[in-house]
Amino acid sequence: MHHAFKLEENEYNLELSRTPVGYCLHLADGSVPVNLNLLSDGSALLTVSGSSERILLATRGDDVFIHLGGSAYQLRYEHPLQRLAAQSQGAAEDHVRAPMPGSLVALHVEPGQSVTRGETLLVMESMKMETTIIAPRDGVIEAVHFAVGQTFDRDALLLSLEADAVEGKKP
């Protein structure tokens, strides 16, 4: 199975095939007959193993948003090639990302500066509260991607550290 979706932190492998009356969904633990009919009001009729319900869905890029059973969910389609590439990418600790949307209140470092683990890199504001972002490891600041006053979304890349395996292991 080379298709996969990510939901929350989990990845699910699956495959889809055609049947005379619809489709068949193949999961790790078995296969089920499925179908999806888009309705004129923008909702859709989802049928799984003969049981149907109305759901609402929308897509955006590789994201599929689904409102089902009174709750909303987001699934991301994982392209087979990207999944391979992700496995060979650099350490996440080289990138300091925004834990939540917000704006930059104070910047304590500049490119080229050495920092030690736990040192304050910047202060951001979100939900009317300040959050201090600290260095995930010892290292040298490679780039700062936002200026004070700018706003960003969750997971935005705020700062990059120079990849330096030796520095990262200092006590």
Place this chain on the structure above:
Amino acid sequence: MNSIGNKPIPDPSILAATRSRAASWPFRSVLIANRGEIAVRILRTVQALGLRGVVVYHAADRKAPAVSMADQAIEITGATPVAAYLDAKQILAAAQASGAGAIHPGYGFLSENAGFARAVAAAGLIFVGPTPEQIELMGDKVRARAFVAKGGFPVAPSAIEDDDPATFAERALAVGFPLLIKPAAGGGGKGMRIVREAAQLKGEIERARSEGQRYFGDGRLYVERYVENPRHIEVQVLGDAHGNVVHLFERECSVQRRFQKIVEETPSPALDSALRQRICETAAGIARNAGYCNAGTVEFIFGAGGAPGAASGAGNAEFYFLEMNTRLQVEHPVTEMITGKDLVLEQLRVAAGEPLGFTQDQVLSSGHSIEFRIYAEDAARGYTPTTGPVLALRLPQGEGVRVDSGIVEGQDVTAAFDPMLAKLIVSGKDRSEAIVRADQALAQFALLGCVTNTAFLRRLLKHQAFIDGQVHTGFLDAHPEIAAQPELNQATLQRLLAAAALMTRPMRDGADQVPDLHAAIGSWSN
């Protein structure tokens, strides 16, 4: 017809009578200096009265429903979208250019800015709200507290920095722990900090001062006794320029996160009729003392145990004055649903110089109403704000269901504004009927593209303590399991994966490209 939900509010005959009198009001056109759901809410009444509704908007809100609903919409600019809505000069220019005779500030932004209220009057326009002096009095939390205490109403033990800055920390210690540090110029929970031990006091004072300085341009502080497990109960008041002041009962707003309300309801499950009357009359008394004009809300901290200085009611209950908000509240709809009064209509009537449309004994309460704030936030991740496009939106409908929404499909939810997207107000003949209807309505509330708190609100509704009405402002912190994302059951997971696979082109196309062989094998193997 100003029909809100499926219950006409106000009564059609009151609307018709007010509408004909509005023909001779000193303003025939109202500019709304706000955005989102409250701009829509105000427009609805303005237009129902036959008045012209004008809105200002930042480009980030171009697709917002208030802009398309208004009789005229004027774009304003700013260094940030929020700055545009705080720019009094541009807003006044828009009011004059559009011929508006009055400005309704909504809540937040310029609504409690005395300087703005003065500038509106100086421009020859009417500010739909209290006088600048009343805004100033209640906006300075320290002065407001002293004013209320002087009137003989209950306030919590406290220490005020301004009384003698040199001894502030010492006097704060004397108040006792736990205590709450608040900015003198604050509101909305900004810059507030709970301190439980003397060792933390100094550091927390410095932090609160820095936040106060940044949010309000004023670093002055005060501390007061923190009532453990308190309820937040507030009372709606209305006053006019003829000296009339009435209350419209209380709202219980105890379900909060980070000092901000999530669910509000009326009546409060904590009050019996004697206590209810007492807290409501206290609020009306405070407003009357201030000669209060227009809509306002008196907030109280309500505790189960007795403490010195508190007004005691049934059992050991106590309540203290917290603050007065000199504007329409976010949660005003629950009051409208149980009293049948249109608060925006009364605000406009008072602003036009008329007396209130009713007396205290004509304000009756019937049924139960609960408001749920629909936030763009992820409860399971510490209620952090979420962003994203509104790809699809379906609002709930049904008996007792009202939705005050500020979003439409095609809009983007950004970090530029407060994360509140809409309000769901559900009413029933009693609290349990309202809760049952609310669960259905929350399940129907579908927004795709941006995470909202509707699933969290449904979990909250099903929590036994909420069902029993046993809530306090620390309720969600005490029950983190409500915010946690529940485990997905296998049947739901299967359905989600089926829908996602069938909606994803590479998968569906892949399956469709080998139809004959696969289909043949499929039917064969079945």
